[in-house]
Amino acid sequence: MALGKRKRRDQVGLSNPFADTSADENAADLHAHFRHHFEAKFKPLEGISLSIKGIETEVPESVDLESDWEGLTDTEDNGGPQIIHHQLSEAAETEVPNKELRAFMSTKPPSSRPALTPKTKNIEQSDADEMASDAANLKKDLALQRLLKESHLLESQSALSVSGRNRHKAVDMRLQDLGSKTSLYAQPKMPLSHRRGIIAKSTEKEDARRREAQENGIILEKATKAKKGSEARRQRAIGAPTVGRFQGGMLKLSKRDVADIQGPKKSVKRKR
Incomplete structure (x- = not known):
């Protein structure tokens, strides 16, 4: 133009x-x-x-404008x-993960606990694997101990014997391991001669079993010796005397009680 x-x-x-x-x-x-x-x-x-x-x-104005x-x-x-x-290049839109988007749009406050990294996940997974392996090993050890303790029950197994008898004995042994005070086969009331005979017979069988196992190279469980029961402390009523026996409205003291009260005698040497 x-x-x-x-x-x-x-x-x-x-x-x-x-x-x-x-x-x-x-x-x-x-x-x-x-x-x-x-x-x-x-x-x-x-x-x-x-x-x-x-x-x-x-x-200047003097110059001709025409x-x-x-x-x-x-x-x-x-x-x-x-x-x-x-002219600016358009910035590429970054895609926001759905998890972060939901956390941003939700009304709940963000948790202060940091997100688990792959390293911590691997550590937790390894710890879980170790715990699982320890539990499996403990279970196998318990089964092995039970097998060693109950192996003698299978030696006397015969066709005519009752299968439930060995099962009851195994249950009795397991209860004693868990802390049972008495055995299922214990008979509190019987003649003293019978009781002594039963104890001697069981002791003889146990000694023979351990001797044969030692000769054949078989490992058995450790022998547990029966603990002697400590003298039970006499129960006294509330307000009763702690020394002697109160019987028939009278306190009876034995020589031992009197000696405990008086204490040891001190010998005094006289000077000549």
Whole structure:
């Protein structure tokens, strides 16, 4: 687009037909200053095209305004607004995991417990495997101990013997291991001669079994010796005397009680 010759402007409407040079220079300096400040703080922007209004020189009034002029082209700015085009590459959208998105959108407060890392998961898994192996080994040890203790029950097994008898004996042994005070086969009331005979017979069988096992190289369980029952402390009523026996409204003291009360006698040597 080309225009004809420039016409004389009305001097009444405009006092100065051209823009003020000092104002344009100040605007350009300010723009350059802001641009340097921005580039110093941030990275310079790529692909920025600026269209700055050209600076017009001051023409004296003596110059003929009707001089030949070819006019304006489409590329020149006709005093319009300053346009700045910013061409920025679109940032790639990062995908947020569904777990974090649900935690962000939920109304519950976030937990202070840190998330388990693969390293801690591996450690916990190894600990669980060790506990499982320890439990399996303990179970096998218990089964082996029971086999050693109950192996003698299978030696006297015959076709005519009752299968439940050995099972009852095995249950009795397991109860004694767990802390049972008496055996299922213990008979509290019987003649003393019978009791002594039963104890002697069982002791003889146990000694023979251990002797044969030692000769054949068989490992048996450790022999547990019967503990002698300590003398039970006599139970006394509330308010009863702690020394002697109260019988028939009378306190009876034995010689031992009197000796305990008096204490050891001290021998005094007389000087001659």
